[in-house]
Amino acid sequence: MSGSPHDLARRLADQAEAVCRRYLSNGRREGHYWLVGDVRNTPGRSLFVRLRDSMKGPAGKWTDAATSEHGDLLDVIREALGLVDFRDVAEEARTFLALPRTEPEPRNARRPVASAPAGSVDAARRLIAMTQPISGTIVEAYLRNRGITALHGPGSLRFHPRCYYRPDLHAPTEVWPAMIAAVTDLDGKLTGAHRTWLDPDGFDPIRLGKAPIDTPRRAMGDLLGNAARFGVPNDVMAAGEGIETVLSLRCVLPGMAMAATLSAAHLAAVLFPDTLRRLYIVRDNDPAGDGARDRLIERAEAVGIEAMVLSPALGDFNEDLRALGIDALRASTRVQLAPQDVSRFLASAA
Known part of the structure; x- marks a missing residue:
């Protein structure tokens, strides 16, 4: 099946150097490996991607010597682009490989414009789609102010500059910047989202940087068993x-x-x-x-x-x-x- 994770990873491995040049552009080839700082395309040399099959393992596999993280080229695409839903990773891989989309829509088909039920998995998916990476944002500042400075592999965390917050059903809607965490199952499928609304005026030692609202943390979607x-x-x-x-x-x-x-x-x-x-x-x-x-x-x-x-x-x-x-x-x-x-x-x- 051309859309299976195994098949996509194999096809990407056949073009491992081209994948690295696209998604790990801050690295360079040395011998049979591509060297870069980490899987999020930071300049450096601690992560190496095997470009050819060898006695040491198959092409397309990577290891970060600094963190012991490892994976395949689908993981490279996910982390380099900050994707959280495997469906989006797979579509990006198909685009790179010039493969057809898995479910092509009829030319004249119209998608229904309907709001996702509040608190649902669909609502979580739409929220995540409106976010951006945390680098250089208030989310990064919030975590650093809490002593968390080793922000390697924060792909599950995203930033939303104007995330809706409503104290209760009868109160007006407010907007606050927020740290958004993607909640996934064991297969990497998005099942929910967690919001931490943040104070745009800076870090308060009492609230520890969270927004001055009654419930600065809320979750949505299917959470049981997931994380x-x-x-x-x-x-x-x-x-x-x-x-x-x-x-x-x-x-x-x-x-x-x-x-x-x-x-x-x-x-x-x-x-x-x-x-x-x-x-x-x-x-x-x-x-x-x-x-x-x-x-x-x-x-x-x-x-x-x-x-x-x-x-x-x-x-x-x-x-x-x-x-x-x-x-x-x-x-x-x-x-x-x-x-x-x-x-x-x-x-x-x-």
């Missing part, structure tokens, strides 16, 4: 509640794939990739976090997955990062990891 994802999981991953919590931990575990489930209830129900062998449960230090931890340990062990708990010293890992600093966070994380994961995932001190 905002950072990195591609293999045999080891971590799952926690909040986006900022997960990103704080990823500052010291840059190569570990992580999932932010957005609440304790959803953390307890997160779905496991088939390849998963060890799950780190990133708990918040409260009764809801304890309940999610216990339920998730039970579910993981029932299917043969080793479950290990990462606990913060304070309320959550972002509070640890802000109050104690990254060196203290690195040290406390080190003693909670499986020994074989320390050298594999823990970032060394600068």
Whole structure:
């Protein structure tokens, strides 16, 4: 099937150098590899894409030596363009390969103009389509002000400059800038979105940069079992509640794939990739976090997955990062990891 992910990845691999020249234009060829800073086309040399089949592996596969992230050329297209829905990635790949669209519409067909039901997956998809990458925006400033400076692989996060907010059904609609997180299933299909409305006037130490409204965080779509994802999981991953919590931990575990489930209830129900062998449960230090931890340990062990708990010293890992600093966070994380994961995932001190 020409539209399957495997077939698209194979076809792209046949033209690996051309793909790199298009989507990783800040890199260059050296021997049988394309070198660039990262999968988001940053200048540098830490990521290498194999351009030809060899004893070391097939063409089109890439590895980032700095973060241990890896993938294929479909991942390159997704990250370089900031796409979140696999359907959009596949259409971009088909366009590059000059393949026909999967569902061509009749020439005179007219698409119905109908609003998506509030809170639905369609509404989430439309919201994501109106966003832009976070680089240079208030979202990047918000995260950095919360101590999150290692913003590698933030493809799940987007920026909306004027995101609608309504306190209740009878109140007028307001607009605020917002951090938008794409929520996806295990196959990368968009199932929902999470909004964090931000204060355009700057970072307030009380609200921590969130907009001065009653509910600055809201989610929409199909959330159960799904998550905002950072990195591609293999045999080891971590799952926690909040986006900022997960990103704080990823500052010291840059190569570990992580999932932010957005609440304790959803953390307890997160779905496991088939390849998963060890799950780190990133708990918040409260009764809801304890309940999610216990339920998730039970579910993981029932299917043969080793479950290990990462606990913060304070309320959550972002509070640890802000109050104690990254060196203290690195040290406390080190003693909670499986020994074989320390050298594999823990970032060394600068």
